[in-house]
Amino acid sequence: MHQATLARQLGEALQVRGWMMATAESCTGGGIASALTDIAGSSAWFDRGFVTYSNAAKSEMLGVDLALIERCGAVSEDVVEAMARGACARSGCALSVAVSGVAGPGGGSEEKPVGTVWLACYLAPADRLSCRRLQLEGDRSAVRRQSIQAALQDCLALVHGTRT
Numbered sequence: 001m002h003q004a005t006l007a008r009q010l011g012e013a014l015q016v017r018g019w020m021m022a023t024a025e026s027c028t029g030g031g032i033a034s035a036l037t038d039i040a041g042s043s044a045w046f047d048r049g050f051v052t053y054s055n056a057a058k059s060e061m062l063g064v065d066l067a068l069i070e071r072c073g074a075v076s077e078d079v080v081e082a083m084a085r086g087a088c089a090r091s092g093c094a095l096s097v098a099v100s101g102v103a104g105p106g107g108g109s110e111e112k113p114v115g116t117v118w119l120a121c122y123l124a125p126a127d128r129l130s131c132r133r134l135q136l137e138g139d140r141s142a143v144r145r146q147s148i149q150a151a152l153q154d155c156l157a158l159v160h161g162t163r164t
Contacts (some may be wrong), residue, residue, distance in 0.1 A: 006152035007035050007042075013159045014045035019094035019125075021155070023049040024062055025086040026100040027117060028075065031148045047093050052083065062086030075100050075112050077120075077131055084122035084129065095159060097121045097151045101134070103143045117147045121158045130158050 014021055023032045033049030036042055050061050055074055058064040064079060064085040072078045083098035101117030108114035115136040122129045134150055136143045 001040055001153075003035050003149055003152060004038065005074065005154060006149070007039050010156045010159065011036070011039050011042055011045050014095065015018065017094070017159070019159075020045055020091075021095040021097070022047050022087045022091040022093040024083040024098035025051050026053055026058070026083075026095060027103045028099050028144050028147050028151070029053065031144055032097060032099065032151050035148055035152065039063040041047065047091050050087055056062060058083060059131050062090060073112065075102055075116055075118055077118055080118040080120040081129060081131055082124075084120040084131075087152075088122055088124040095121070095155060096124075097155050099147055100150055101136075101143065101147060103140045103147075105140060115143050117143065117150075119147065119150055119154060121151070121154045128158060129154050139155070 025032055030051045036046045039151050052058040052061050056068045060108050062083050064082040080098045084096045087096035098120045102108045102112055102114050105115035117134040120131040136146045
């Protein structure tokens with residue numbers, strides 16, 4: 001499904017429920033927030049985006065424990081879960097999405113090769129969290145574009161109650 005269609009459907013689902021959402025982005029650099037705010041009327045359901053590219057920003061803006069980042073790495077399940085929970089806690093929003101990954105072309109390792117992306121969505125009213133690791137193909141732009149698409153899909157699924 002096209003990115004704009006997903007964003008529009010997500011916005012409609014949020015608006016019907018009276019919910020606001022926030023994003024917590026690292027490797028996508030605000031791309032998810034951009035896709036959401038491309039939709040006219042998004043101010044009715046989109047509150048804010050945290051672009052937390054550095055570890056310090058993840059800690060300062062989202063409350064992610066630096067010891068957790070040191071222990072697990074910024075590109076990890078534990079860190080994106082903390083980012084997603086922190087985005088809701090800091091914004092008061094019902095829904096958040098967090099993404100951290102290795103978009104490339106450098107920065108990869110054997111354990112976390114280029115294209116490794118962790119994605120978490122958190123629905124605060126239900127205390128429901130979905131998290132998954134993606135292994136994406138392509139150049140930096142493709143990895144970022146696919147991450148944004150997956151984030152929108154996962155948020156929509158969580159709001160509709162189909163992903164736990």
